[in-house]
Amino acid sequence: MRPDQRTNTSVRTMGSGLGYLSRADGSAKFQFGKSSVLCAVNGPMAVKQRDELMDKAYISVSFTPLVGKGTTLDRLYERILEKIATLVIIDALHPRTMIRISFQVLADDGSILTTAVNAMMLALLDAGVPLNSTFAGVTTMVHTDGRLLLDPTVIELEEAQSVHNFVFDAISGNCIATNSTGVYTKEEFDGSYELASLACQSIHGFFKAAVKHKIEKEQGKE
Amino acid sequence: MEVDLEYEKTTALDAETFKKIQPKEYLRRFLQQDTRPDGRAVSESRQINFNADPISKCVGSATVKSGNSMVICGIKAEITTPDPLYPKQGYFIPNLDLPAMCNPRFKPGPPQQLTQSLSEQINQLFEKCNIFNKEQLAIENGEVCWILYADIVCLNYDGSVMDIALLALFSALKSLTLPLVEYIDGQVKQVDGYRKLEIDRVISSTTFCIFDDKLLLDPTDDEELEGSILTVFVDHEGLFCGINTFDGHLSKDKLDECLLSAQQRATKLIKLI
Numbered sequence: 001m002r003p004d005q006r007t008n009t010s011v012r013t014m015g016s017g018l019g020y021l022s023r024a025d026g027s028a029k030f031q032f033g034k035s036s037v038l039c040a041v042n043g044p045m046a047v048k049q050r051d052e053l054m055d056k057a058y059i060s061v062s063f064t065p066l067v068g069k070g071t072t073l074d075r076l077y078e079r080i081l082e083k084i085a086t087l088v089i090i091d092a093l094h095p096r097t098m099i100r101i102s103f104q105v106l107a108d109d110g111s112i113l114t115t116a117v118n119a120m121m122l123a124l125l126d127a128g129v130p131l132n133s134t135f136a137g138v139t140t141m142v143h144t145d146g147r148l149l150l151d152p153t154v155i156e157l158e159e160a161q162s163v164h165n166f167v168f169d170a171i172s173g174n175c176i177a178t179n180s181t182g183v184y185t186k187e188e189f190d191g192s193y194e195l196a197s198l199a200c201q202s203i204h205g206f207f208k209a210a211v212k213h214k215i216e217k218e219q220g221k222e
Numbered sequence: 223m224e225v226d227l228e229y230e231k232t233t234a235l236d237a238e239t240f241k242k243i244q245p246k247e248y249l250r251r252f253l254q255q256d257t258r259p260d261g262r263a264v265s266e267s268r269q270i271n272f273n274a275d276p277i278s279k280c281v282g283s284a285t286v287k288s289g290n291s292m293v294i295c296g297i298k299a300e301i302t303t304p305d306p307l308y309p310k311q312g313y314f315i316p317n318l319d320l321p322a323m324c325n326p327r328f329k330p331g332p333p334q335q336l337t338q339s340l341s342e343q344i345n346q347l348f349e350k351c352n353i354f355n356k357e358q359l360a361i362e363n364g365e366v367c368w369i370l371y372a373d374i375v376c377l378n379y380d381g382s383v384m385d386i387a388l389l390a391l392f393s394a395l396k397s398l399t400l401p402l403v404e405y406i407d408g409q410v411k412q413v414d415g416y417r418k419l420e421i422d423r424v425i426s427s428t429t430f431c432i433f434d435d436k437l438l439l440d441p442t443d444d445e446e447l448e449g450s451i452l453t454v455f456v457d458h459e460g461l462f463c464g465i466n467t468f469d470g471h472l473s474k475d476k477l478d479e480c481l482l483s484a485q486q487r488a489t490k491l492i493k494l495i
Contacts, residue, residue: 071342072338072339072341072342072345073342075335075338075339075342076338076339076342076343078335078339079335079336079339079468080339080468082335083450083468083469084468084469086469087450087469087471162350163350169471172471174471174472174473175467175470175472175474175477176469176470176471176472177467177468177469177470178465178466178467179464179465179466179468180462180464180465180466181346181347181350181351181463181464182350182351182463182464183350183351183352183423183457183461183462183463184461184462185461185462186462186481189462189465189481193474193477
């Protein structure tokens, strides 16, 4: 049993709010327990000449942490999120435009990268940007005592031997992004991979319910 | 039908032009023949050349060249006050720079996102993987300690820069000699002699490019641009220290293939250091 009464292989309570911001083309808030990230998607919109691409949309990502103006870790997160967005968005449909994706961390209680990944998924769905698949992300960690934990909190991460972030494609079931740190064996990685793959399927089920709820609400069916 | 050879000659594209307008197809044509534009096989890496201690003013330095990619690493030691949270430790600050001279894609000015994210990946290795005990950098508990700045500068960017950056960094760390000092009455004085750092874990990285479901080992810049990149970090005992891939469609079998191949290459690379 973990400090917050969860089992080793369960994620924290998920929460979402689609269309959270009124002025963005698409926005969403996603929560894993107390970790919360807000994502706004704007575009296709005008692009600076310097960034203009003749055959596809330019995708710009900015990630703002809870405090301060951001460290190199936040730039790494930006790069990961930008690469995932570039892979999933059908950018050839909007050449010579820009799609801007902005993140704001609202509360940090661990697993912030995958919270942001999931917020981005919901915000892209909310914005109606053409996508070629959907994805979901989850973090796992191997504790110094050997336990494999899903969706760790800040307190648990302090005793991590290794931390693994995974993003899975919902259609093919393939892993589209991983970022692992710490020292670990092949077996530990395989265990994390299996666990994350299963967890992503249930997170994807949550996305479906969230989008369905929003559409029903818009159409007045409570 | 008779072929007008003169006409064919004038309309057919020469290789350079074809590469510029259809870079993906250009690479695909090579891979169909199980070879790559620079003549290597799909799972063949480039020749690596070392040059130990090229900078005499640094406490440790190295240059590493792999094909056309080249980096130089220099470690500078300074004296400072330790972090109040860790009074027994010194500092180690690794940094990777991709200046505008190394590739026309990079712009001059403050470090860009790619540079910062590569730097952060190296930083994470040193924070999370217990590479060496930073208490070796202490001089006087809570008063003075060493701060090591490890600057890795890419001179020529032709792909797989993380691999050679780590080789350069670790070979500079291995050749590093710190002067012996004494702390007397609030003053640091140099005494005769030098000491070396004990390195507990040596890490190497292997970069792959995933293109059309093929795994290209040690990709060049042109190959990196067309496919997605996977970097695997392995230490001297064959344990994994990190895996980064941000836009690859990888099945578990392909991923396992990469991990195994990286483990095999790591033993070869670490022998070089």
